[in-house]
Amino acid sequence: MADPDETPPRETLFEAPPMAEQERMVEAILFATAEPVTVAELAGRMPHGCEPAQALEHLRRRYEGRGVGVVRVGDAWAIRTAPDLGFLMRKETVETRKLSRAAIETLAIVAYHQPVTRAEIEEIRGVSVSRGTVDQLLEMEWIRFGRRRMSPGRPVTFVVTETFLDHFGLESARDLPGLKELRSAGLLDNRPPPGTPAPGDEDDDGEQAALFEDE
Numbered sequence: 001m002a003d004p005d006e007t008p009p010r011e012t013l014f015e016a017p018p019m020a021e022q023e024r025m026v027e028a029i030l031f032a033t034a035e036p037v038t039v040a041e042l043a044g045r046m047p048h049g050c051e052p053a054q055a056l057e058h059l060r061r062r063y064e065g066r067g068v069g070v071v072r073v074g075d076a077w078a079i080r081t082a083p084d085l086g087f088l089m090r091k092e093t094v095e096t097r098k099l100s101r102a103a104i105e106t107l108a109i110v111a112y113h114q115p116v117t118r119a120e121i122e123e124i125r126g127v128s129v130s131r132g133t134v135d136q137l138l139e140m141e142w143i144r145f146g147r148r149r150m151s152p153g154r155p156v157t158f159v160v161t162e163t164f165l166d167h168f169g170l171e172s173a174r175d176l177p178g179l180k181e182l183r184s185a186g187l188l189d190n191r192p193p194p195g196t197p198a199p200g201d202e203d204d205d206g207e208q209a210a211l212f213e214d215e
Helices: 019-032 039-045 052-062 083-089 101-113 118-125 131-139 162-167 179-184
Strands: 068-073 076-081 143-145 157-160
Touching (some): 019 039, 019 052, 039 052, 039 076, 052 068, 076 083, 101 118, 101 131
Antiparallel strands (some): 068 076
16 A cells, blocks of 8 residues: 655656647737747746647647647747738838838848858948948837858848747748749849939938849
């Protein structure tokens, strides 16, 4: 007969909740958190012995075909509106902050060539990059500093952030549209020939923005 004063086995003390309950926990965390949450962060909030990665996969399948879904954003996860229902969430607003052409070109170069240094950005654009352009993108948290290059001067690199991916509904930078998709969307049409300045198209410091050339 077991001794009633005997300490219960460790697995009894820390028995994990059923998977259905773990799914509910993950759902609650993702629903209440504005920013995407990593599996490690989920594990840190959930009881000992839980398997958040497995619960996430179960929850993702459960939400398939519904109005919202569990989507991956970089290394994290979030609950987001189904892409085909995005039009229901839109409303007319006053645009108070518009990216300059230089900022758009710089952001595109970082997204498609990351990790990339300032010198490499300037080489692709054909003109220098103003500090204000980079600072604006950093402030918006659409780009961040990456690792320094192991080259003379140890230049810092730039990469896009999870905020950028989340804003544009991307899982990773690999999901960026290719040239064919950009042309189909009309984003590469009706542009002046290379080297032709567009009226009023200047950087914050007054420099003329060159056209972004496709490699």
